[in-house]
Amino acid sequence: MDKHINSKQAANLEFWIAIGSIVVSFIATCIDDFPLRSVLFSHLLTLVLYLVLYFHLAPTVEKNGKTSAGPAFLILALITIATLTGAVPTYMATLLSVKLLLIYFNRNKKVPENLLMYDAILLFAIWMLAISCCWMLAANHAIRTYVFAVPLPMILVYLYAVHGLLPGIWNKKYRLLRYAGVMVVVVPLSIPVMLLMLHLFEQHHFYSGIQLPYTYQINEATISIGMVGNTISQLVIVIPCAWSVYKKRNEHTQAEIYTLKTELGKSDAHLHFLKSQINPHFLFNALNTLYGTALQENAERTGEGIQKLGDMMRLMLQENIQDIIPLTNDLEYLKNYIMLQELRTATSPDISIETRIEEVSQDLQITPMLLIPFVENAFKHGISLRHPSHIKITAQTKGETLYFDVHNSIHLKPDNDPEKGQSGIGLENVKQRLQLLYPGKHELMIRENGKEFFVHLTLQLTTNA
Template identity: 55%
Template sequence: MPVLFSYLVTFTVYLLLCFYLAPAFESEGKALLRGSLYLLIFLALGYLVGIINIYFTALLALKLMFIYFNRNQKNNEAALYSEATLLTASWLLITIGLLYLSTPLMMRFYLLFVVPAAIVVYLYAVHVYLPVLKLNNGNTFYYILRMFLFTVLSCITVYMLGLVFSGNNRVLERPAVNAVMVIDTGDVDNRQNLVILNFLTQLLLVTPLALGTYKRRNAKKQEEISMLKTELGQSDANLNFLKSQINPHFLFNALNTLYGTALQEQAARTSEGIQKLGEMMRFMLEENIKDTITLSRDIQYLKNYILLQKLRSATSPAITIETDIEEYQGKLTITPMLLIPFVENAFKHGISLQNPSHIEVALQIEGNTLYFDVHNSIHSRQENDPEKDRGGIGLENVKQRLSLLYPNRHELVIRENAREFFVHLTIQLAVNN
């Protein structure tokens, strides 16, 4: 029965490594990894108390190594669990290897009891305590004090473990392949030596090592952030340079001249189109670069765009364009260029000069909620159509922006069949303070 129980526990641990720990390390985030620490502790205890024999422990440690090196290295949230896995597997392999060598008995005790305690304290300091502690001259003292308290606690734990593993009248000796761990810490002197070694290890080795490791990793993160800021600054400088190549005053003066000329020639539709185009270009140059703008300005840009499109299709009686856009002068704000891609897509794919076409655009505001609907026919573009390959902001891009900017505050429904395309968008907007 003991042998059967040992094999059952070993097989259970192996299944957990294969079907729980390995998939958890390959996934994103850390939600699935939170139980991995309990699995590692269970494996270590099973090895120490002799439930899992030495041969299978070595194989399980190699499996841990395989899982570690095949983990998702882009998952920064799994640092604690991946490092705990690496240290646990290394500890198991080293202790098993030294059992087959002529090493002093106290060194074996040191590896079996002190090193695991050092690993636990190290992981706590680097991944739990130091990240929430703002290091400066005063806080360094608190760090050392906290580490001293954990050292005392670990010394008590090591001494209690020494008592548990004493009295077997057997000592650590070179085991057979299928043997289990047999530990006897012996007399009081051995336990006292273990406590002294643990105290010195925690204070003189683990405390500065954890602090140095955290500072080095934090410095690397700060360097990466600084590099990203530098690259962002260069991008902003390039963007500002490109903007400086456009002289808005000359552009708008030229449009005003054309507008005046069209009025003198009594070309009402042309003058109106030039006026709306100028307003749209001013919007693109001055307001489109902002994070948020007033909803009224975005609605005005939307109306100007639709009006220009109506001017293009005014001579085609088969094209029907209907709008029901509510006038709004409140304080709600919206990210620019969220609504126009849907209308742009409707005119791109919904207008045909040869076939009947229709586009319907509706916009309503109730409280802080915007309701936006676009309904259009679908026609394939002709090969000679100048807008056939025109891009614009794609719908997938808009979906991503909505997910990032309005998480849990929007609803987007898109339906399509062979002849029609329908979009319904609801957004909970914020008020401009």
């Protein structure tokens, strides 16, 4: 919580510093007697671009989930065009570049589907920052030519290699040879982009947002700088870097997949173990119940109990091995269990068992044997044949949400009872299963005082679509 508050405060501080910088720049430029219309337009454009970055691109990059890269590339294109044409003052382009870098470093790293957008943001931010620094530091003509004309084709080739070419050939034979062959074709195709940038450099040369009375002319030296710089940069920087970056990312992804498979295997094995524990645990309870019923009454009640147990055994054998079953089946299992317990307690007037299990209107699905441990626990600890006891069980659905409550009295076990001080495996198992199968989709509250025990479970279910 504190981290979230500090992050929000830092964002607000950055926002007002940026707005203040734009306002101060506007006032200072007006004082220098530059044309008011040109100054007003350039600073308003800077303000608009910053606001788009702050209110649209930053939240898009920071939120969870896969996001379309189209709007991000459009914003980057607008900033690039505004910087290259001088519509945004050079020092204001620096502010926009820094904002892009902040957006990149605050990105949501858990969404690998957005890597193309993240890479583009970082590379364009560095390029715009380099252009701004060259102009403000009055770098020589050769450096300005290189920085203006060469990085864009480098960026485009890099993005194609990492996000288009390498993913398609990485698992094929001779991938390095394939990669080299394609890049030999792609690099020459980047030359027209470089020549276009040289043309823009010739036609629209600006310094701090104010056009100079002269322009640089494209000549053999300028073209040579662009051609040699582009070729060497592609071969020495882009091609090996793209290969290295994709290889490293792929190894990291494979390591994550291996870890997830290992954890999934452990969880699956553990889940099967938990299921195997639940079945015999319940069978012992059911047999004890039938044994007590046989001692109290005649064979008619025992037969009824055996029938209920048969229905329950059928569900356990047929459906408990499945991952999910209809909620109606699980609730029917619950009703049979409660009726079986009522046979045992029917002769005790001080025992109150109240159930309200509503009919399910939708075809909801649930993992089997999630609800029964709570009811088992209630009858195990909440019923005494010698003291007043009560159990209340309710189950209802609203939409795709199940609301399940168990409320029972508590009776201390005698000191000579072998189960005294043992909570059993049922509740612990169901807690672990809920964490494994319904992470973030359930709420379990268990409360206990000296006389009563309360369980409230809210569970988000799925339909059989």
